Amino acid sequence: MTKQIAILGASGYTGAELVRLIATHPGMEIAALGANSKAGQSMARVFPHLRHLDLPDLVKIDEIDFAGIDLCFCALPHKTSQEVISALPKDLKIVDLSADFRLRDPADYEKWYGNPHSAVELQKEAVYGLTEFYRDEIKSARLVAGTGCNAATGQYILRPLIAAGVIGLEDIILDLKCGVSGAGRSLKENLLHAELSEGYHAYAVGGTHRHLGEFDQEFSKVAGRDVRIQFTPHLIPANRGILATGYVKGEAEAIHDVLAAQYGNEPFIELLPMGEVPSTRHVRGSNFCHVGVVADRIPGKTIVIAALDNLTKGSSGQALQNANLMLNIQETEGLMLAPVFP
Amino acid sequence: MTKQIAILGASGYTGAELVRLIATHPGMEIAALGANSKAGQSMARVFPHLRHLDLPDLVKIDEIDFAGIDLCFCALPHKTSQEVISALPKDLKIVDLSADFRLRDPADYEKWYGNPHSAVELQKEAVYGLTEFYRDEIKSARLVAGTGCNAATGQYILRPLIAAGVIGLEDIILDLKCGVSGAGRSLKENLLHAELSEGYHAYAVGGTHRHLGEFDQEFSKVAGRDVRIQFTPHLIPANRGILATGYVKGEAEAIHDVLAAQYGNEPFIELLPMGEVPSTRHVRGSNFCHVGVVADRIPGKTIVIAALDNLTKGSSGQALQNANLMLNIQETEGLMLAPVFP
Amino acid sequence: MTKQIAILGASGYTGAELVRLIATHPGMEIAALGANSKAGQSMARVFPHLRHLDLPDLVKIDEIDFAGIDLCFCALPHKTSQEVISALPKDLKIVDLSADFRLRDPADYEKWYGNPHSAVELQKEAVYGLTEFYRDEIKSARLVAGTGCNAATGQYILRPLIAAGVIGLEDIILDLKCGVSGAGRSLKENLLHAELSEGYHAYAVGGTHRHLGEFDQEFSKVAGRDVRIQFTPHLIPANRGILATGYVKGEAEAIHDVLAAQYGNEPFIELLPMGEVPSTRHVRGSNFCHVGVVADRIPGKTIVIAALDNLTKGSSGQALQNANLMLNIQETEGLMLAPVFP
Amino acid sequence: MTKQIAILGASGYTGAELVRLIATHPGMEIAALGANSKAGQSMARVFPHLRHLDLPDLVKIDEIDFAGIDLCFCALPHKTSQEVISALPKDLKIVDLSADFRLRDPADYEKWYGNPHSAVELQKEAVYGLTEFYRDEIKSARLVAGTGCNAATGQYILRPLIAAGVIGLEDIILDLKCGVSGAGRSLKENLLHAELSEGYHAYAVGGTHRHLGEFDQEFSKVAGRDVRIQFTPHLIPANRGILATGYVKGEAEAIHDVLAAQYGNEPFIELLPMGEVPSTRHVRGSNFCHVGVVADRIPGKTIVIAALDNLTKGSSGQALQNANLMLNIQETEGLMLAPVFP
Known part of the structure; x- marks a missing residue:
């Protein structure tokens, strides 16, 4: 019915x-x-x-x-x-x-x-x-x-890794790139097309973005201890999309394995093959989230990236x-x- | 099955x-x-x-x-x-x-x-x-x-009017604004982001665009005589969309009536109330075509506008x-x- | 000093x-x-x-x-x-x-x-x-x-032609494509990036745009009689630029000659060779105005196009x-x- | 002469x-x-x-x-x-x-x-x-x-800090956001407007971007020892601009002081007041570089950001x-x- x-x-x-x-x-x-x-x-x-x-x-x-x-x-x-x-x-x-x-x-x-x-x-x-x-x-x-839309994106890459204990908890950095529609339809000078188009910048720098409340709550919960990450969002001249670039200490293979186990049966989370990276253009207007893992040239460091559509x-x-x-x-x-x- | x-x-x-x-x-x-x-x-x-x-x-x-x-x-x-x-x-x-x-x-x-x-x-x-x-x-x-994607857009506004005889056939002008994806995925310097973004221009000016072959064929067919229109496409820095602005000689009310009769039962052609105009952003990614009619301040002249997504x-x-x-x-x-x- | x-x-x-x-x-x-x-x-x-x-x-x-x-x-x-x-x-x-x-x-x-x-x-x-x-x-x-920024652009292509008597005065059409900054820095929902980016539309359709007051005044003055043109501006997702596409009845050669004589010594008005068309991207941030003339396939009709930066x-x-x-x-x-x- | x-x-x-x-x-x-x-x-x-x-x-x-x-x-x-x-x-x-x-x-x-x-x-x-x-x-x-354009941007924020010894050398992260023109005018599918507009992604992830050669050479030189940073560039749908977000371990005040001393007399490097952040839109088309420093909520961590125009x-x-x-x-x-x- x-x-x-x-x-x-x-x-x-x-x-x-x-x-x-x-x-x-x-x-x-x-x-x-x-x-x-x-x-x-x-x-x-x-x-x-x-x-x-x-x-x-x-x-x-x-x-x-x-x-x-x-x-x-x-x-x-x-x-x-x-x-x-x-x-x-x-x-x-x-x-x-x-x-x-x-x-x-x-x-x-x-x-x-x-x-x-x-x-x-x-x-x-x-x-x-x-x-x-x-x-x-x-x-x-x-x-x-x-x-929160940023909170979801960040958790998709970090939450399983924290829960599984495959990354260090001290130096987690989440650098986000957010589309404009995340700011809603409110009338603010800094949301005008003439202000935003062809330019980009960081905002809420230094740990003041409200979605940190969710990160603190959820990451601490799964870690069983207080976890505080660094989180810097950037406003990008595109209407839809969040790209989260996570910098973590841990082995890329172990990280990819944890994410594969976590998301293997999920209908909307697509883990890319090791070394491939997602783009916001490939999830636009959809409920899918693409996740990629790349080992850094420095041993023991890994970059984990997620892309999703903030409105979907x-x-x-x-x-x-x-x-x-x-x-x-x-x-x-x-x-x-x-x-x-x- | x-x-x-x-x-x-x-x-x-x-x-x-x-x-x-x-x-x-x-x-x-x-x-x-x-x-x-x-x-x-x-x-x-x-x-x-x-x-x-x-x-x-x-x-x-x-x-x-x-x-x-x-x-x-x-x-x-x-x-x-x-x-x-x-x-x-x-x-x-x-x-x-x-x-x-x-x-x-x-x-x-x-x-x-x-x-x-x-x-x-x-x-x-x-x-x-x-x-x-x-x-x-x-x-x-x-x-x-x-x-052709431009040919469809132009016909949605002009074809019923020519067939119904409510507009003059001598001075029809079709000024189109086309998104970039209409040019396809081919490698051409003038399709690069750095060339196109933040700028726009007319192309195939003067009656050389190939979709004119379709206009000539179809408009002449429904008119029962040779019809030749002016058609100028412009390339706009947006990925999807065609906006066709048609300048015709005829009464706006009669034109709106003809379009209402033509499209009243069509599932995808939406005729807007008299005086309202469509936007490509409102058809993006869909199979809908929005059509608007506005009387000009000069008696006997009318502007007819259609918007659709060129790829859909x-x-x-x-x-x-x-x-x-x-x-x-x-x-x-x-x-x-x-x-x-x- | x-x-x-x-x-x-x-x-x-x-x-x-x-x-x-x-x-x-x-x-x-x-x-x-x-x-x-x-x-x-x-x-x-x-x-x-x-x-x-x-x-x-x-x-x-x-x-x-x-x-x-x-x-x-x-x-x-x-x-x-x-x-x-x-x-x-x-x-x-x-x-x-x-x-x-x-x-x-x-x-x-x-x-x-x-x-x-x-x-x-x-x-x-x-x-x-x-x-x-x-x-x-x-x-x-x-x-x-x-x-007015639109008024300047339109006059650069039409004014010398009206003054010289090389085009008909009855059926002049000016189809403008305007960048966003022309609307200024005021807080309006329809100027938000999320509303404008990737879409475009006509506005003030049918002869209601205020810059028509200037066209009426100036064109009538140089013609020595009342002149009323059709003028339709469109809002384009780019920050700067006006592209004016003028549809006139007259011979392209004569039109090009009049413009060449008018602008030959002007430091900022660049008349392109016959058949070439301007683009807003080529005048962005500058005080130059590029003008092009193309003969239509229909004898006696010509398209005249100007591009300039609305803010400059x-x-x-x-x-x-x-x-x-x-x-x-x-x-x-x-x-x-x-x-x-x- | x-x-x-x-x-x-x-x-x-x-x-x-x-x-x-x-x-x-x-x-x-x-x-x-x-x-x-x-x-x-x-x-x-x-x-x-x-x-x-x-x-x-x-x-x-x-x-x-x-x-x-x-x-x-x-x-x-x-x-x-x-x-x-x-x-x-x-x-x-x-x-x-x-x-x-x-x-x-x-x-x-x-x-x-x-x-x-x-x-x-x-x-x-x-x-x-x-x-x-x-x-x-x-x-x-x-x-x-x-x-390299990225190499310049990164050095403007990190080089004086490494030379002055006010930041740790082990965990430096540089997350860059680059405009499209940095890739030049070459014909590549991934540089087409329809591919790039409205989307963004990381590339050369994990330490494979060639400008790392410059970072390695110059940072090691000023440190007097081998320094290896993490560096992830992202391609942003804008024609010009590089925004470099640097994550360092060090006190924000000391960092701001070092940069103030370094750039106080430089004609093109503008250090913003503590806590303010730069935007690419504010340097577009110019030879200026804007630099900002913000303390993170986590003691001992600081974000340093630079914006410049990659072509200028x-x-x-x-x-x-x-x-x-x-x-x-x-x-x-x-x-x-x-x-x-x-």
Whole structure:
């Protein structure tokens, strides 16, 4: 039976990406689209690329009747998200794409996001949405917290290595290159085309990016001790894509073996043959993540690289993958779209 | 029953786009991939974005056993295409994406392409593949000639207007803006990123672009007299997309009415409300074509604009749409993917 | 003796471009930079690419002492500009880059810009800043009104042809392709990189673009009768550049001859050999304008194309060229920088 | 007296960039342009952006009369360069932009470039062209070897720190992001716009990039012991720019102090205030290099970042700076052009 879906925050890029993916999903139907600032408009006006679809108009969130809704995606800004979700029916299945339920410790949340958490009970209930590592918990969860897009990319390469103990924990460096859409559709001077095109730079340098909260939490958990990595994101003049270059101390063969064992049966994580490296252009618009391993010329040092699409595998595709699990639909349903190249 | 598909010329962009679309088509299976220059390589090596698919390796075309093949897409260069197709089984259904069978008159072919046609009998048999206008012929055709990508775009806006007699035939101007992938994957200095990015220019100015052969043929046919338009393509620094700006003499209301009647039931042609204009970004990666009509401030003059993705609706998507018809599959199967934005 | 220069509106793109050009101008020195919204900041903070220069900080406009200023560039929004300039010393030489003094008839101004003109006396005094056609008036002007960037480009190809009577006046079409920086540094959703990159579209279709006011005024003036052209701008994903494709009725040879005579001695207008076409990439960052002429296959029709950089020859370079004339400096001083390619 | 200049390899991007810079250099005149593959063509045909200049046509290199030439820039491919320079007059001043004379040890050259060196005597004579560190030697040199563009960028941040002993030598990581023009104008599938635009990837991963030969040589020299760093370049969809992100062990304050002392009087190296980071967009088209230092949240770790334009400060601008020194012209002459933004 077709599941009825609501999307809150449908006027942003992750909301539109959810609609794009669900449009060809045989087991889901979009029943409500919430977007307070653009309420009253048709989706065709807000996102003309979706005009061929028969979609409900955007409405204010409190106008939505959640009675017949099977699952609700929440693609709202952090802080707003926890307030909105607190007011939703307590038995509604929810996949949240904001940062509000990613960190388990309220103190960590306040440290990284600057405001105290107002829905601590929900935070306890939430399951961290990194599908490949929390699959069983997600299947039975009511509230799943989508990961940060950078946090997902970094974990795909580092998490299994830390868990397996094949790399040193002291000098891990993650140098990320992120596409522009990760910053969302907000009006900021530094996101204008004329500012960004043909140039690139690092930001949040020195360990201030909020996704570090997730790295600290998850890497420390699997290591059984505190782990702190260095993480530098860079903004690249491309609309989609995250490329994570990880510098680790460990043997390339052992690292490749661990990743092969981890991802051998995963439908969306493609480990490349030893020595090959991924490119963001080869995952664009898809739910796939490509991972490569190369030994450095200096013995004992290895470079591990992952590429994914921040809007798909990094957020909305991951959210749909988790929703499939929560609704007992085949995990890959609606997500096997091939990347768009060129 | 799943249809067995062969693709010749699979190492080019239109070949890759066919694979991308067929990958999620429930009624087709790729049985053979031909590409002489890269024969012996895996598709994952030639197009890493397709590495998640279980595809046959590339082989030389004469190594393919066509016995079990239901339909063959031929995405080869013109001239090569007519030679290869001449050697294929005479009962094999074929969708050709080259220019070889678009023009009915061999003299026209030689005039525009510079070489005499070597398969005149096939040329007679071929049906012109502009689906919305040749649907019935395509259903029963053995050999369908895919249109030029610019030729399709221009016809979507001008053809119904010429046929309906609502525009003057003397001063039609078509100013096109084309993405880079339309030029294919060939090694030319003027296709390098460093040459193209951040700049744009007109080419084939003055009426020398080969797709004019199609405009002349088709517009004259529907007008019942010789029609010659002006056509200037421009190369734009974007990978996908064609935007056609048509300047015509006629009343905007009458023009919009004709287009509404023509496309009201078409699954892929979206006529925008009067006064709205399309953008290539809203059709990227999809089989949709958006059409807009705006009255000029000068009475009696109207601007008609179409946007489509040259690799999808302009070539490989059109080819698949035609193949569906030829194989008695639902016309939209595998083609309802929403555009990728941003 | 070095001339003292003030720039009002220095935090926008045309302001920054003025600073870039004046930085290597041997006869000018920047004495004051006004920008109300960013007053108090250093230019290095607002435009880090200018950090190597020894520049005054940004100040509020009413804090500037104009006593020692020889010439003031005014790069403010329209409407603001006429208010600010009204309050400046009456003997100060001014080059205004806004739209406020381009149209001679206050009724025309109100029609195109929506507000009544509040400085009609200044409007009468202003000289239209299309250097190649108003050179003598500019030399002795106190207030010069910089042209619209699109208006300059279109006039470079059409104005001499209309004046010489070598083209028909009824069916002139100007199809423009504009880079993103022409829209300035304002915060609009449709100027975000994620919205613009990899897509393009027409805007202000049907004769609503404000630069038509300039075309109407100037073309009617040189024709000695009312002339109304069709003009459709398109937004292209590139930061700089305007490409104007003009469709006219007239003989290509005669047209080329008129342009050769007009521009033979001009330092910045380069007429290409018959049949060659310009590209925006070949004028980027420079004050040059390249012009090409091609005969259409239809007898009596010709395509004329111009390319220039909207921020340089289209606005700030033009402004500096005019300032040189007003200050009795060699016209080309500071403007012979070669284009930046690639 | 104006110096007479020859440029060999003028049909490539670094050759064109030399012409662009010299075009406004008051003390130099281009007397000969050599380019074997395009000999006989005008520069305006090969590089239309230079059409406003009065330049000699391209000729075969052996047709150039070097009698009146004061200095010759050699912008040829490596291996070709050593052959050509061997045949030039022995007293001709030469700035070579190839890799042929960067490495002092012929065995190092053969190891990194794959062929034995055929001009070992010239190699001994050559001075390494990193201006800020070899200024005195360059002033009196006859043959200066331009550095690799990546090698220059990396040295600007790491070299003074290694020399001063303020960073550890064991775990230095250099993660570079390079624009497309660094790969030159050669016809390779992976340099096509449709391949590169909107995607990015690492290449030469694991320590195989040839510029490591320069890092090894120079860093070991200043350290007084063998130093081997990790170096991973990434190809970014932008035409110009190198951004080098260096990860070092050392105190940020000490590092900033060393760089301030090193570059305080340098005309082209701009050290940003502590905590600020550079962007390639702010040096585009200029000879400036911006350097930033940020302390990591992990004590004792620091990120040092440099941005420059690979075609200007990374190659042709550096070459002209060195030529000025060799010809006893002011070092900054012709090089103070402000960056082009946006």
